Amino acid sequence: VGQNLVVLKEVDSTNTFLKNSLSNSKPLPEGTVIMAEDQYAGRGQRENTWHAEPGKNLTFSILLNPTFLSAQQQFDLTRAVSMGVYDALYPLLRDSLKIKWPNDVYYQDKKLGGMLIENILQGAQIKHAVVGIGININQENFHPGAVNATSLKKILQKDYDLQYILAEICNRIEAYYLQLKAGKLQFVRDLYISRLYRLNERHWYKSNEKKFEGIIKNVQPGGLLMVEHDGQEYTYNLKEIEFLD
């Protein structure tokens, strides 16, 4: 991952760019990374937009061809990628670093980055995965609306080399990707759970306009979040639950 690196000065979204490249007659090799200095229409989870100050952050997408994963195993790829990003940042941030379900990278209660993985299926298997990652590195000021955002610079008061962190992330993701390829799904699942933000803690959530106090107990193999509240265990998908305080 990252052997073939393309750096674009400006692009709408590296995910869109990479997805469009799949219809070229000569597809890009697996592991290709498209990185943007400036992304003017970055896309996030839940149809959100992703803003990043030009030149200061990591915004890139990786092309993977995980044909060995079924459509039901899509969340295992999410886990592998989240863990790769986690491991790359861990030497800098240590145990305050967490993975917020499904795939945000959190430092204490603030978001450092996120990912948008878009899978192209062929029948019941995954054919291509466009793995988009955005990590706030050297940006110091955020949109007033983004109260929850942080960056490495805000946390550690230092500037970081984007290429260096990119290389670390690519290497770590590759390691987990190879674990998946070798069939070690359970290993990656266990590790993901052990890094999960708010696991076994009591916090407030909102679903269906209803607020409740609950405890995250687990994440199902397919990726649903299991929360215990009102004396029972419930499962939620991304659109169904919101994290409150």
Ligand code: BTN
């Ligand atoms: C999220 O937390 O909502 C996911 C953010 C994903 C942003 C990255 S930046 C590179 C890639 N290209 C995009 O348009 N989005 C992802």
